[in-house]
Amino acid sequence: MHKLMSFAPDYIFYILKGGIKFYAWLGFLAVLIAFALYGFYLQNTEGLIVTGLTSQIHDGLYFANLVFLVGVAAGAVTIVFPAYVYHHKAMHEVTVLGEMLAMTAVIMVMLFVFAHMGRPDRLWHMIPYLGIYNMPGSMLAWDVLVLNVYLMLNMVCGFYFLYVKYSGGEINKKFFMPLIYISIVWALSIHTVTAFLISTLPARPMWHHSMMPIRFIMTAFAAGPCLIILVFLIIRKNTKLWIQDEAINLLSLIITWCLGIALFLTLSEIVIELYARTEHANGLYYLMFGLHGLTKLVPWFWGSLIAMLTAFVMFLIPSVRTNYKLLPIACVLGFAGIWIEKGMGLIVPGFIPTPIGEVTEYYPTMIEIMMSIGCWAIGFFILTLLLKGAIGILLGEVRYGAGKAKKSNDVASGAKSAAYEAL
Amino acid sequence: MTQNKIPLDDPSSGLPSECQAQPEPKDSSEVDSRRDFLKTSAASILGAAALMTQSDDAQANIEWAEHFQGNYRLMTEQEKAESRARLEKRYSAEYGKEVTVDGTPAKEGVLLGYALNIRKCIGCRRCVKACVEENNQSRGQKTGETIEWIQVMKMARGEFSKEKMNEGYPEGLGIQVGGNAYSPAGVVLEGEYFYEPKAVPEKESTYMPIACMQCEKPPCVKVCPVRTTYREPDGVVVIDYNWCIGCRMCMSACPYWARRINLTTPVLPKEAMNPKTHYLGNRPRMRGVVEKCTWCVQRNRVGRYPACVEVCPVGARKFGNLLDPESEVSQILARKNVFRLKAELNTFPKFFYFFD
Numbered sequence: 213m214h215k216l217m218s219f220a221p222d223y224i225f226y227i228l229k230g231g232i233k234f235y236a237w238l239g240f241l242a243v244l245i246a247f248a249l250y251g252f253y254l255q256n257t258e259g260l261i262v263t264g265l266t267s268q269i270h271d272g273l274y275f276a277n278l279v280f281l282v283g284v285a286a287g288a289v290t291i292v293f294p295a296y297v298y299h300h301k302a303m304h305e306v307t308v309l310g311e312m313l314a315m316t317a318v319i320m321v322m323l324f325v326f327a328h329m330g331r332p333d334r335l336w337h338m339i340p341y342l343g344i345y346n347m348p349g350s351m352l353a354w355d356v357l358v359l360n361v362y363l364m365l366n367m368v369c370g371f372y373f374l375y376v377k378y379s380g381g382e383i384n385k386k387f388f389m390p391l392i393y394i395s396i397v398w399a400l401s402i403h404t405v406t407a408f409l410i411s412t413l414p415a416r417p418m419w420h421h422s423m424m425p426i427r428f429i430m431t432a433f434a435a436g437p438c439l440i441i442l443v444f445l446i447i448r449k450n451t452k453l454w455i456q457d458e459a460i461n462l463l464s465l466i467i468t469w470c471l472g473i474a475l476f477l478t479l480s481e482i483v484i485e486l487y488a489r490t491e492h493a494n495g496l497y498y499l500m501f502g503l504h505g506l507t508k509l510v511p512w513f514w515g516s517l518i519a520m521l522t523a524f525v526m527f528l529i530p531s532v533r534t535n536y537k538l539l540p541i542a543c544v545l546g547f548a549g550i551w552i553e554k555g556m557g558l559i560v561p562g563f564i565p566t567p568i569g570e571v572t573e574y575y576p577t578m579i580e581i582m583m584s585i586g587c588w589a590i591g592f593f594i595l596t597l598l599l600k601g602a603i604g605i606l607l608g609e610v611r612y613g614a615g616k617a618k619k620s621n622d623v624a625s626g627a628k629s630a631a632y633e634a635l
Numbered sequence: 636m637t638q639n640k641i642p643l644d645d646p647s648s649g650l651p652s653e654c655q656a657q658p659e660p661k662d663s664s665e666v667d668s669r670r671d672f673l674k675t676s677a678a679s680i681l682g683a684a685a686l687m688t689q690s691d692d693a694q695a696n697i698e699w700a701e702h703f704q705g706n707y708r709l710m711t712e713q714e715k716a717e718s719r720a721r722l723e724k725r726y727s728a729e730y731g732k733e734v735t736v737d738g739t740p741a742k743e744g745v746l747l748g749y750a751l752n753i754r755k756c757i758g759c760r761r762c763v764k765a766c767v768e769e770n771n772q773s774r775g776q777k778t779g780e781t782i783e784w785i786q787v788m789k790m791a792r793g794e795f796s797k798e799k800m801n802e803g804y805p806e807g808l809g810i811q812v813g814g815n816a817y818s819p820a821g822v823v824l825e826g827e828y829f830y831e832p833k834a835v836p837e838k839e840s841t842y843m844p845i846a847c848m849q850c851e852k853p854p855c856v857k858v859c860p861v862r863t864t865y866r867e868p869d870g871v872v873v874i875d876y877n878w879c880i881g882c883r884m885c886m887s888a889c890p891y892w893a894r895r896i897n898l899t900t901p902v903l904p905k906e907a908m909n910p911k912t913h914y915l916g917n918r919p920r921m922r923g924v925v926e927k928c929t930w931c932v933q934r935n936r937v938g939r940y941p942a943c944v945e946v947c948p949v950g951a952r953k954f955g956n957l958l959d960p961e962s963e964v965s966q967i968l969a970r971k972n973v974f975r976l977k978a979e980l981n982t983f984p985k986f987f988y989f990f991d
Contacts, residue, residue, distance in 0.1 A: 258899060259897070259898050259899035259900060259922040259923055260779075260881075260896065260898045260899070260923065261777070261779050261780070261898040261899035263898075265779075265896075265898065266778065266779055266898070267779070267782070267886070267894075267895045267896050267898075268892075270883045270886050270887075270896050271883060271887065328882070329880055329881050329882055329923075330879070330880070330881015330882070330883065330896060330897070330922070330923030330924060330925075331879065331880050331881040331922075331923040331924060332880075333702070334878070334879070334880045334881075335880060337706075337861040337863070337878055337880055338860055338861055338880065343706070343861060344706055344709075344861050344862045344878075345860070345861075346859055346860050346861060346862045349857050349858075349859075350857070350858050350859060350860040350884070351858060351884075352858065352860040352882060352884050353860045356860070410887070413854070413858075413887050413888050414854070414890065414980050415854065415887065415888055415889055415890035415980070416887060562887075563887075566892045567889065567890045567891060567892045568786060568788065568826075568828075568845055568891065568892045569788075569826060570827075570828075570892075
């Protein structure tokens with residue numbers, strides 16, 4: 213019990229302590245968050261009219277980010293799965309970092325839910341017993357369920373692992389392993405249900421096809437690891453934790469496969485929809501070429517396609533994907549390409565034209581962009597702290613009974629080591 | 636056209652029997668059995684407390700109480716009455732006139748239906764205007780402040796012409812094997828609904844009004860995560876505006892684009908506000924919630940026609956009880972050729988189109 217009592221303060225003190233670089237990063241994020249809070253205030257006094265949303269196109273940037281981030285959360289399973297199912301050693305060492313990323317992504321999803329709602333003050337209406345939870349009818353209710361359970365699973369697995377490492381004990385496999393296996397399957401479920409959220413609506417022909425869940429999962433397992441590789445490379449550069457090449461290389465390989473399949477699915481959809489060119493293809497046609505002279509999304513679509521294709525070719529060449537100077541470029545291209553494809557490129561044209569044939573366009577306002585950046589900033593803020601704590605424990609810098617020794621050590625080495633540790 | 640020769644129906648006379656509802660007192664024990672103490676007792680205490688408080692800030696107290704009220708459908712009769720009284724007080728203060736918030740429940744043995752004669756519609760859009768005035772929709776200047784529940788789609792008549800026989804393939808429709816001897820004819824979903832011609836009907840146009848179809852299997856109700864929108868026993872799909880969380884899933888799910896989001900606090904001039912309201916119908920909405928056509932629940936529950944039916948100068952709109960074989964809609968279903976919009980989606984609309 214004493215161990216548990218000292219875990220929390222040790223952990224918190226550790227994650228709050230860092231060098232100038234660390235505080236500058238957090239300060240920068242805090243400024244972005246402050247802007248978002250102002251946007252949130254406006255949205256909840258003036259209303260959604262401060263956004264570019266209309267009754268025609270009523271899901272925009274927020275919903276797009278929400279859908280994308282569910283994918284990032286699910287993508288963390290690309291670390292957990294090889295680590296525990298294939299006993300990949302390099303991956304096993306850093307599994308907990310994946311769990312931290314998954315937690316952060318789910319929290320960001322919830323932030324975007326708040327941004328998206330017309331009445332976030334009434335969200336308690338969804339809490340069972342206090343309000344009404346429309347199960348099993350509403351797909352949104354299912355999504356809330358799977359996301360919350362996924363958050364819990366990752367929290368329990370991640371912090372239990374960290375606590376055991378901290379206290380120097382042994383992991384209770386009877387308790388831990390089932391949770392890990394459940395969380396692997398659960399990662400698939402969160403993105404499947406999010407795909408169902410939009411693909412179960414026959415009113416929106418662009419979304420209403422059975423390819424949606426697998427396409428979601430493939431893009432998720434490409435975009436998630438792209439972000440993870442970037443984070444791993446930053447960790448290698450800025451902390452003492454050395455993430456092995458094998459772990460990064462395996463992630464690159466996973467991206468290659470998943471990005472390839474995702475592109476294949478996109479191209480299949482284009483052929484199937486545009487060959488017959490029914491009215492149901494209007495959304496895709498608008499996205500690719502524009503409709504009735506409205507072409508706002510056309511550059512986004514082609515930009516995203518080019519980014520994804522370039523990233524795919526880069527990942528496909530072994531000498532490029534193992535070159536850690538070029539790898540970040542491929543990762544940024546893949547991540548951005550999928551963000552556009554699954555965000556603006558999937559959500560917005562679903563509303564164009566409307567079910568009664570009206571073609572309108574959607575322009576996110578500054579407030580919407582500010583809010584979205586702010587939500588990402590909150591995510592990175594949380595991710596920074598969670599990763600710092602996890603790395604500290606993995607390195608053995610935070611461990612039970614080390615508090616006193618560590619303190620004197622810190623005084624001696626001073627700010628220099630703190631700056632070195634800063635993320 | 637005959638548009639000026641047909642007198643508008645006097646709302647108080649000449650109603651078909653199926654439309655005259657005698658509000659029946661509902662069996663109170665049956666209602667009480669649905670009471671959920673856990674859920675509603677706290678809310679009712681708060682509500683009562685707010686009503687009893689004689690502070691200067693009564694308005695704020697009312698809003699506070701409104702905030703903690705439960706879902707309307709699950710309230711006891713007493714809680715429903717309290718909730719309506721609260722609203723009446725708030726609206727009356729806000730709009731500077733005596734506003735009533737009715738709560739008349741659906742009448743038993745009634746399933747409402749609507750039939751529209753598309754051959755008669757002349758595109759005057761009086762139904763649109765009457766609907767906005769009756770149902771207290773937002774009517775501001777900015778985009779997003781104007782809400783209309785009815786769209787009268789104007790469609791080009793189109794033609795097939797000999798001159799265009801050799802113009803090659805139609806553009807923009809993908810890999811083509813067809814000819815181009817037509818301009819669009821009868822394409823419902825290529826119509827427009829904002830037009831201000833000098834006179835209607837325009838020669839080159841046909842009209843197709845669209846509004847909520849009050850589906851028997853409404854996809855919007857299915858997707859609502861908090862069950863704030865539901866099908867009433869008389870078949871009308873309604874929304875408890877005070878329970879809506881503004882997630883807009885229902886709007887994504889509706890194949891008829893019948894729902895609107897209040898992007899901001901509705902712009903409703905005091906003098907134009909219609910004070911005769913129903914809790915589930917035309918009472919003023921708030922920012923961030925979804926609204927829709929209810930076939931004027933505030934009217935049809937007390938034996939009046941919806942505003943659009945009443946105002947239609949050519950009598951294209953018919954309304955009544957589908958369960959009564961003598962009603963106008965039943966007669967139309969029995970004798971005319973009818974169709975439903977997007978029937979392939981299995982939403983089973985109770986809004987029928989017919990022609991004669």
